[in-house]
Amino acid sequence: MAQTTGARVYGRQELVDLIGALPRVRIAHLPTPLEEAPRLRAALGPDAPRILIKRDDLTGFALGGNKVRHMEFRMGDIRAKGADSLVVMNVAQSNHARLHSSLAARFGLDAYIVKIPSRKDEPVNGNLLLDHIVGAHIINAPSAAPDDLQATFARVLGDLRAQGRVVYDVPNDPVSKAAGACGYLLASVELLEQLDALGVSAQHIFLASGTSSAGLALGGKLLGAPWRVHAISIDNPAATVEAYMCAAANGAAALLGLAELLEPGDADVTDAFIGERYGVPSAAGLEALALAGRTEGLIVDPVYTGKALSALVHAVRAGEIGRDETVIFVHTGGLPITFAYAEEILEGIA
Ligand SMILES: Cc1ncc(COP(=O)(O)O)c(C=O)c1O
Structure with a gap:
């Protein structure tokens, strides 16, 4: 459980109402689909868990991706500041x-x-x-x-x-820094509602680490969700990523006036799937990219989502997740990157 003992659990509508007070501009096509991946599951063997793909590559705006959820809050702030x-x-x-x-x-x-x-x-x-x-x-x-x-x-x-x-400094503005986690606090509610509709609860969420993973980890904690977030670093050491995630989530908590915080240990953060370094495809990431493509027609990219999916593939093959469990893979987008890596991909999946 992501939830700390004694932490206050928020109602879904209560959290939605709190977030609703923040300036926001609607851009994303929501809710994004939550899709079964039965052929990927079968390819991972008889003990593989149920796998659901949260299609945040399909947020709709400018070829989509997780950041469209973030930008709804960032654009709200840009307007408020008159930039x-x-x-x-x-x-x-x-x-x-x-x-x-x-x-x-x-x-x-x-x-x-x-x-x-x-x-x-x-x-x-x-x-x-x-x-x-x-x-x-x-x-x-x-x-x-x-x-x-x-x-x-x-x-x-x-x-x-x-x-x-009047310039908006995207990397340094404090509200801008919290916008990603705000987007994924709201996505936590969306996900719980979709899981309810399917009559299933999810024990694990895998995704590339960043402010989105921070929002899902804090969202799970606030809402008493049973999931554990597995944040897969594609660049920095795990300790750096964990500190970054806590800062992002807690920036959102401050904006919303919440006393509950994301603390180290609330999510699993790993740097074991980076490979050589940021921007260089890993063998495991390319294997996962081909596996998703060939079992589900699901396209992941070689820099973010392929590496994140390779962590899920590894966890299933290592028996770290049971066949009676349900895992969500959040597809955070990034597909245009694929076209800049043709050579590496062709070589890696040959
Ligand atoms: C496709 C994709 N996934 C995940 C991330 C992780 O960061 P964040 O959650 O802050 O967007 C990024 C960041 O660039 C990204 O481009």
């Missing part, structure tokens, strides 16, 4: 940059991406191509060294403000 532009800092294949550039286009803001140099700058493809299509202003940082990145980011922000623009 006319937003700035993000990401690599070429960033889902975050693609979705925020698209958000800006949709609401008549200017988007500035401080682009961190990476191996996927050329050819222009996947998310970077979409950034161009939706008209983002792309500023190339001279190197990926932290000092260069911060200096470039500060210059872009400073230049815009000197021109009298």
